[in-house]
Amino acid sequence: VQLQASGGGLAQAGGSLRLSCTGSGRAESRYYMAWFRQAPGKDREFVAAINWSGGHTRYADSVKGRFTISRDNLENKVDLQMNSLKSEDTAVYFCAASSSLLVQTRPSHYNYWGQGTQVTVSS
Secondary structure, three states: OEEEEEOOEEEEOOOOEEEEEEEEOOOOOOOEEEEEEEOOOOOOEEEEEEOOOOOOEEEOOOOOOOEEEEEEOOOOEEEEEEOOOOHHHOEEEEEEEEOOOOOOOOHHHOOEEOOOEEEEEEO
């Protein structure tokens, strides 16, 4: 499975960005998909995850109510809509896929990773 993340960029605080992750290779429709982020000097942290049907999602407390994860299995795509952005959302964002049947929030449980896309929020 190869994952390609896109959509990062520069936004003002309070603004919005939408990230997309497109998968290729083995169909990832049965995988849990997630977004993680990593700010300079910090560990990679969980942002949001969605199960294969899209019926179950989980969010980090820091983004709950502001970010929405969604997926389209026909297009092998997972999106992260980010609203009400804050300066602390600035990081490199990574999409990831896990073959686990349960939602996982630790990076070590994810088998495949995209290359990352930079999100910078100016205050």
